[in-house]
Amino acid sequence: MLYALLCYNSEEIVGSWSKKEDDEILARLAVVHERLQAQGKLGPTARLMPTTAATTVRKVSKGRRLEAGAEPPTVIDGPYAETKEQLLGFFIVDCTDLEEALSITRELSVANPGGAYEIRPVSLFLPGSGVG
Amino acid sequence: MTDAGWIDLALRSARPRAMGALLRYFRDLDAAEEAFQDACLAALKNWPENGPPRDPAAWLIFVGRNAAVDDARRRRKLEALPGDDRLPADGTDGDDPEATLADRLDGAHYRDDILRLLFICCHADLPATQQIALALRVVCGLSVKEIARAFVVGESAMEQRLTRAKSRVSAADVPFETPGGPERAPRLAAVAAVIYLMFNEGYSATGGEAHIRAPLCDEAIRLARLLLRLFSDEPEMMGLLALMLVQHARVSARLDADGQIILLEDQDRGLWNRAFIAEGLALLDKAIRHRRPGPYQVQAAIGAIHARAARAEETDWAEIDQLYATLERLTPSPVVTLNRAVAVSKVRGAAAALEMIEPLAPQLHGYFHFFGLRGALLQQLGRAAEARVALDRAIALAHTPVEAAHIRMHLDRLTK
Numbered sequence: 001m002l003y004a005l006l007c008y009n010s011e012e013i014v015g016s017w018s019k020k021e022d023d024e025i026l027a028r029l030a031v032v033h034e035r036l037q038a039q040g041k042l043g044p045t046a047r048l049m050p051t052t053a054a055t056t057v058r059k060v061s062k063g064r065r066l067e068a069g070a071e072p073p074t075v076i077d078g079p080y081a082e083t084k085e086q087l088l089g090f091f092i093v094d095c096t097d098l099e100e101a102l103s104i105t106r107e108l109s110v111a112n113p114g115g116a117y118e119i120r121p122v123s124l125f126l127p128g129s130g131v132g
Numbered sequence: 133m134t135d136a137g138w139i140d141l142a143l144r145s146a147r148p149r150a151m152g153a154l155l156r157y158f159r160d161l162d163a164a165e166e167a168f169q170d171a172c173l174a175a176l177k178n179w180p181e182n183g184p185p186r187d188p189a190a191w192l193i194f195v196g197r198n199a200a201v202d203d204a205r206r207r208r209k210l211e212a213l214p215g216d217d218r219l220p221a222d223g224t225d226g227d228d229p230e231a232t233l234a235d236r237l238d239g240a241h242y243r244d245d246i247l248r249l250l251f252i253c254c255h256a257d258l259p260a261t262q263q264i265a266l267a268l269r270v271v272c273g274l275s276v277k278e279i280a281r282a283f284v285v286g287e288s289a290m291e292q293r294l295t296r297a298k299s300r301v302s303a304a305d306v307p308f309e310t311p312g313g314p315e316r317a318p319r320l321a322a323v324a325a326v327i328y329l330m331f332n333e334g335y336s337a338t339g340g341e342a343h344i345r346a347p348l349c350d351e352a353i354r355l356a357r358l359l360l361r362l363f364s365d366e367p368e369m370m371g372l373l374a375l376m377l378v379q380h381a382r383v384s385a386r387l388d389a390d391g392q393i394i395l396l397e398d399q400d401r402g403l404w405n406r407a408f409i410a411e412g413l414a415l416l417d418k419a420i421r422h423r424r425p426g427p428y429q430v431q432a433a434i435g436a437i438h439a440r441a442a443r444a445e446e447t448d449w450a451e452i453d454q455l456y457a458t459l460e461r462l463t464p465s466p467v468v469t470l471n472r473a474v475a476v477s478k479v480r481g482a483a484a485a486l487e488m489i490e491p492l493a494p495q496l497h498g499y500f501h502f503f504g505l506r507g508a509l510l511q512q513l514g515r516a517a518e519a520r521v522a523l524d525r526a527i528a529l530a531h532t533p534v535e536a537a538h539i540r541m542h543l544d545r546l547t548k
Contacts, residue, residue, distance in 0.1 A: 078364035098417035
């Protein structure tokens with residue numbers, strides 16, 4: 001079974017870590033990473049940029065669906081703030097800029113309407129190789 | 133992390149929101165600060181035992197307000213008013229006072245509380261340095277000692293400066309009402325301007341003092357992040373944060389081992405902070421989508437061009453020239469034209485750039501960078517004697533020994 005481990009903390013507090021504190025934590029994490037990697041248990045790992053860098057695409061509501069481009073999704077600055085919906089999955093895509101990421105989410109939202117996509121730039125990405 | 137460590141971080145990040153709300157209750161900076169101090173002392177006692185509250189800012193507002201009200205009652209020997217809806221700070225009454233409190237704490241006010249707090253610090257009656265000092269003290273919670281060091285003045289001088297600033301603010305007509313939509317924009321612009329001044333105060337300082345002034349840049353970036361979280365669809369706030377990030381990314385490459393300035397084109401770009409640059413570029417992307425260009429976005433775009441060039445020779449100076457032309461239209465200023473002239477010198481040569489800056493002389497006769505650039509351009513054109521006069525003038529106007537030393541280096545090249 002593959003498990004996704006999602007990390008939560010106050011970004012304000014994590015953002016106030018000094019470079020030294022941040023480096024220390026990354027170094028401690030790296031020890032765990034290496035062991036998991038050696039055991040063939042580690043897939044991709046990502047650290048996300050702060051929510052201020054996020055853009056949210058609110059998809060067309062369910063039911064009113066399907067024709068491509070019928071009702072364009074709404075683009076909102078900032079993170080996804082609704083608490084009534086739950087995190088159900090994620091994609092990692094390689095784009096030259098936000099416009100390209102937005103056009104990919106539009107394509108995805110035609111295939112799968114309802115809910116939202118939060119687009120968060122990734123600040124650190126380790127592909128991992130242990131699983132698959 | 134130790135208890136003291138996480139409590140300190142939690143108090144620091146809760147501070148703007150808690151101070152903003154306390155200022156709304158007390159309508160007085162000193163009273164709000166006192167209440168916040170009391171709440172912090174209570175937190176230091178309470179949190180290590182009971183663990184951190186779910187919403188530290190709400191906890192601090194609640195405890196701070198009660199402490200101040202109790203204090204006032206003691207002084208005036210007043211009984212508690214009937215119908216008082218206060219909740220006990222220790223949570224002995226009610227099922228979950230903290231959660232109730234967090235709900236009641238005017239989520240809607242929160243944005244305006246912080247904006248008001250910053251806006252008051254940025255009061256137009258105060259000189260810029262006092263605005264910055266006051267914001268660092270009141271909003272960021274830096275100690276007087278830290279602020280004094282950042283401004284390279286004595287602690288008592290800074291203490292006096294802050295006291296003066298506070299009394300001027302309280303004497304002035306302070307707008308406590310929640311601003312309507314149209315009034316918000318100018319407030320936000322005034323606050324953004326002071327945040328950028330704070331950043332520049334830290335950024336332009338160089339040499340031996342650099343390490344103690346870097347906090348000004350960090351605090352400015354923190355404040356811009358905070359504002360952008362609150363006003364998430366403001367392209368100029370995105371631009372401001374992007375601008376500071378791409379500039380601050382170069383901090384480790386700006387001085388050599390002897391503390392001498394290294395020009396952008398000579399910097400080791402491997403030392404640039406790629407994470408800051410990537411975040412700045414992401415923010416700029418977001419801002420541009422709004423198609424509402426402003427000075428911060430344009431300046432961030434200029435910074436982004438430098439950041440994208442792997443080597444100085446790959447810099448797209450023609451694009452930078454265009455962006456400066458846009459900036460001249462948005463905010464006409466001789467300093468902007470002066471900066472544009474650097475790009476012009478790369479695209480069309482030193483003579484064209486010199487021609488562009490000559491008319492600025494009357495306005496910029498006291499400006500270090502004007503004579504620095506003029507000297508460099510004259511030097512490129514082989515007019516050594518005139519270059520020397522300009523560079524001598526630049527040295528006389530230099531703010532720091534490092535700036536002066538940098539110009540002397542140019543002078544040395546002339547005499548060789």
